[in-house]
Amino acid sequence: MAASVREYLRNIAETAMTAFEGMAVTCSHFLRRPSTVQYPDRMPLRVQDTLPFRYRGILEVDLEICTGCLACERACPIDCIVIDAPKDKQTKQMLLTRFDIDIAKCMYCGLCSEPCPTGAIHHTPEFEGADFSLESMVRRYVKEPVAAYKPKKVETDPAVAPILERGMRYLDEFASPDAPGGAVEPDETESAA
Amino acid sequence: MSLAGYEVAVEQVGPHGLETEEMTLNMGPQHPSTHGVLRFVVKADGEVMRQAIPDVGYLHRSIEKIAEKVGYHGFMPYTDRVDYVAAMFCNQGWASVAEKLGDITVPKRGEYCRVIAAELNRIASHLLSVGTMVLDIGAITPFFHAFREREKLNDLLEELCGSRLTYNYMRIGGVAWDLPPGYAEKVLAFLDRFEPMLAEYDDLISANKIYVERCAGVAIIGREDAFAYNLVGPNLRAAGVRYDVRRDEPYSVYPELEFDVPVGPGEHGVVGDSYARYAVRIREMTQSARILRQCFRQMPDGPVIAKVPRKFRPPAGDAQVRVESARGDMGWYAVSDGTEFPYRCKVRTGSFAAMAIIDKVSAGLMLADLVTVIASLDIVAPEVDR
């Protein structure tokens, strides 16, 4: 409590002055453009198209380039990937008969996409996966058994080459012990620290 | 929860011959201003509290036990959830302890990437902390301004690692992604817009007389109490102790960076009160901005991750590492038995100790002050319970 008349008057003056200044700040905010983005209908682009390339949305598997190595299944820390890749008795080829990802269990950590040799399993910018049934949360990527992909030195099949290129571009984003990191140009216009 | 041992004798006849009774209130797990699921059993005499007994465990998810099941690499996304508000520090702690066990050196550029991510996350975490503190005290606007800035930070971190809250950015041996092209310009532009915003924040709320009266002098925690209850981070620094793990037990590239360690008191109030804890956090944000600018100037080229085998089997033994998280000194302890699954992982967080001191500090405070104390100690429930 105020011990003297001066402190009493100072309390009143400080309350008035700080309230005045605070009101000036909020009044200035009233005149500014709000930073709300009216999703999803009043936006120039779809949100999914504005997300960065590294965005970790719902997983997607390109079966054309999946080699059946099961590295993603082993790397997943929450066991949400189930793959069946038996060897076909007649053709001695590896077949992919089942590739299920439970996107409700998935924690979108990205650990499965790192060890993939071709970038078949990757995150997409899609994030709207809400649905009404639990069963639809399990994405089954194999419709009918397909042969696993055999990586070649140079891919010539025109159906597969662009998919492989995108997969390798996805993998290139990850840092590797051999690749040198890029230099960052110092910004000339930065203010003093 | 049993209240055995906590009973306080009920006064039947008060000082003026009136019969009085103590009121036992439950500031339950669901409450607008306990930060997460925390519960306090409050014994109050009208508005004045006698005791506020904390009850923890509502957010326990056995994260430390899960480490023993998923292995060293697979545990990294789980560490995000130990403190999801400041997840980069948890990543850094786990990566550092695994590197210490396996004797791995992180390349220099990788360390710089870690520091950049960590300091960005520190600013984001402090924005959340001061924003929710002023919201609990009743000012609804600065909360939104703080979160507006935090959204921009979330966008920056999303560009860096793909996720806005649970980053999983660091790996054992370095970081998973290098800085994307043009990142330095974006972060520096953000910092240029951020520092005037902090000044505006001060004009709006930090100097406000009502806010100062609510916080200054409330729940003073001095040096001895802070040491006795193991408080760390901004809570300890507000008590006047200039201790920061980045300065006193340096790790990563912090020895090469110049920054101050702000201590209490703030512009108003005394050492160790709620206002000091608030002011320390505001000033730490400025220091983080300073560190970020230096990092971008000093970053060398090179790889950002070291070579670590897929089946990471560190030799048997144990290691302990401390990182300066947004909430203070976070200790990570891991025991390895030679296999690719750790034998034990233990996390020591700052919020757990802060919960304990609320019991001591709340005697004689008013109900409204309890909210101030919880907010100023920056307690987040995931850190308390893991």
Place this chain on the structure above:
Amino acid sequence: MTPPPLQDFLDGLIADGVFGALPPAIVYALGIVTVAAVVIFGFVLNVAGVTTFIERRVWARIQSRIGPNRVGPQGILQWLADGIKLLMKEELIPAAADPRLFKLAPYVVVMGFVAAFVAIPFSSVLIAADLDVGVLYITSVTSLVVVGILMAGWASNNKWSLIGGIRAAAQIVSYEIPAALSIFPIVLISGTLSTQGIIQAQGWAPWNWFIFYSPFTFVAFWVLFTALLAEGNRTPFDLPEAESELVAGFVTEYSGARYLFFFLVEWGNLYIIGALMVILFLGGWQVPPVTDNAVLLNLLQLVTFVAKAYLGVLIIMWIRATLPRIRVDQLMSTCWKYLVPISFVNFLGTAVWVALWPHGNRPVWSLMTLLGFALAGYFFYRVGFHLRRSRSELLLSPFS
């Protein structure tokens, strides 16, 4: 008793035989009830509802957001949607609550609130009843809400609600004193308690408003404003319903239509606060005599009054967005140690002033007006400073 114009009008209708064999007392009663219903349903409820919507939009812009803008053009039907939703909700009464008090509390609160509109003028003739004790009547009748709030807090059988109710009682009862003491200077100057009388003692121009009459009335304006904020449970004095401490204070257990009543009262009270400030200090419905047509003049007065009162409402919303909440002991000390002594000084000062200059001191009055405008100018200068420092993009339109 019916106001004279209404009584004459009804007497004319009785003479024409419109009401047949009904005794005149019943006709007068019907007339009063009709007027009350028109005022309540035509004005009060709608103003309270629209105020909720405008408050949300104003807060949103202050907080860098947009606010509700989907229900109806620019979202103006949001309050209707909220009201209908609340009416359709389940009626919950806690098992151990006192059912009669629980159900009665909202009605007591609404009674205290709506009864105040009787003495609030809208123009020089549009007033439900020009009571000789108008201002005293308004302050007394708005205190009825304390009873309702205490009933709500106690009957909910919830310790948090009880704390909220007790805080409200302490707050409203304490702040009656500085409120009344700050009204007395105006009564001294104008010589009447009647609201129309006080307005007629002022002029239409700012240099004829009571706020600038003397330094004492200027201070009395701010003291009254603070005290009325506390009466209306508005931040910085919204402890009874402090969301972050007491979940929702004394209305925690209420849902549906009963909750709607409490909230109508809170937002409608803003209008009463604004109207009271305008009546006492800001010239009421006075407009420059631009036309001789009585209907047009009254319409102009109505628009002026509502606009000025609503400006006060906007300022109250703006204050709520800016300031934090004070603690209950600080609330008490603010009232008894600061506001009450200051209001006594104002009262005595005004008494001396009126004794010295019965018709007001013209030079000081004009000087205070100039100072008032200078203060407003300085305020907008600070606003510009903050805009420049933040270097943000401007959007001057309230729509988005």
